[in-house]
Amino acid sequence: MVKIAPSILSADFVNLERDISRARDADYLHVDVMDGAFVPNLTIGVPVVQSIRKCTDMFLDVHLMIDKPVRYIEAFAQAGADLLSVHLEADHPTRIAQALDLMEQCGVKRAVALRPITSANAILPYVERLDLVLVMTVEPGFGGQAFMESQLDTIRQVRAIIDKYNPACELEVDGGINRTTAPLVSAAGANVLVAGSAVYGADDVPAAIRALREAAEG
Numbered sequence: 001m002v003k004i005a006p007s008i009l010s011a012d013f014v015n016l017e018r019d020i021s022r023a024r025d026a027d028y029l030h031v032d033v034m035d036g037a038f039v040p041n042l043t044i045g046v047p048v049v050q051s052i053r054k055c056t057d058m059f060l061d062v063h064l065m066i067d068k069p070v071r072y073i074e075a076f077a078q079a080g081a082d083l084l085s086v087h088l089e090a091d092h093p094t095r096i097a098q099a100l101d102l103m104e105q106c107g108v109k110r111a112v113a114l115r116p117i118t119s120a121n122a123i124l125p126y127v128e129r130l131d132l133v134l135v136m137t138v139e140p141g142f143g144g145q146a147f148m149e150s151q152l153d154t155i156r157q158v159r160a161i162i163d164k165y166n167p168a169c170e171l172e173v174d175g176g177i178n179r180t181t182a183p184l185v186s187a188a189g190a191n192v193l194v195a196g197s198a199v200y201g202a203d204d205v206p207a208a209i210r211a212l213r214e215a216a217e218g
């Protein structure tokens with residue numbers, strides 16, 4: 001079963017509660033945190049996650065596109081995140097491992113994220129202790145970019161590693177996911193699909209979520 005994770009980056013921030021409620025039939029709510037350093041864009045931080053937590057029971061999948069994320073794990077966990085993903089490119093391996101330790105201590109699910117330039121093998125030191133691997137299918141930083149078909153190979157390679165070492169781990173993809181690309185990533189082995197513009201760019205958000213699910217499940 002494929003899971004759909006609408007990204008609120010494409011929501012109307014003035015009407016965030018309304019837009020979150022429109023996504024309630026989805027599986028996860030994807031929250032993009034950007035620091036203007038790891039990526040050029042700036043988005044939301046801890047207080048907004050705290051407010052979101054108060055207005056929904058949805059599973060909060062918080063994607064940290066920030067340098068040295070180990071500094072903020074406890075804060076985002078306390079704010080109400082259910083899962084945190086840290087980018088493998090955002091710090092030294094020992095500090096990534098520390099970030100995963102902190103997630104465990106805080107009782108949140110553990111994920112690592114890969115920029116398109118990062119190879120699937122980079123997850124090998126961590127895979128056995130992960131709940132999810134996030135493969136970016138665009139360069140992180142902005143919504144509405146075109147899907148990078150070259151990432152299908154990375155998805156297939158990550159799927160093979162997960163199946164070998166930790167079959168319970170989920171494989172999420174993020175960037176340019178729509179009704180056309182959903183079946184491709186699903187066939188390559190992804191089981192959680194993030195979608196920003198394909199969900200919030202639609203007039204009927206629940207219908208867009210259903211359409212993505214149907215497209216992915218063929």
Ligand code: DX5
Pocket residue numbers: 007008009010030032063138139140141142143144145174175176177194195196197198
């Ligand atoms: C991009 C973010 C994505 C973004 C995806 O860096 O990580 O979650 O919202 O947007 P779409 O689905 O429009 O490509």
Ligand code: ZN
Pocket residue numbers: 007030031032063174194
């Ligand atoms: Zn994201």
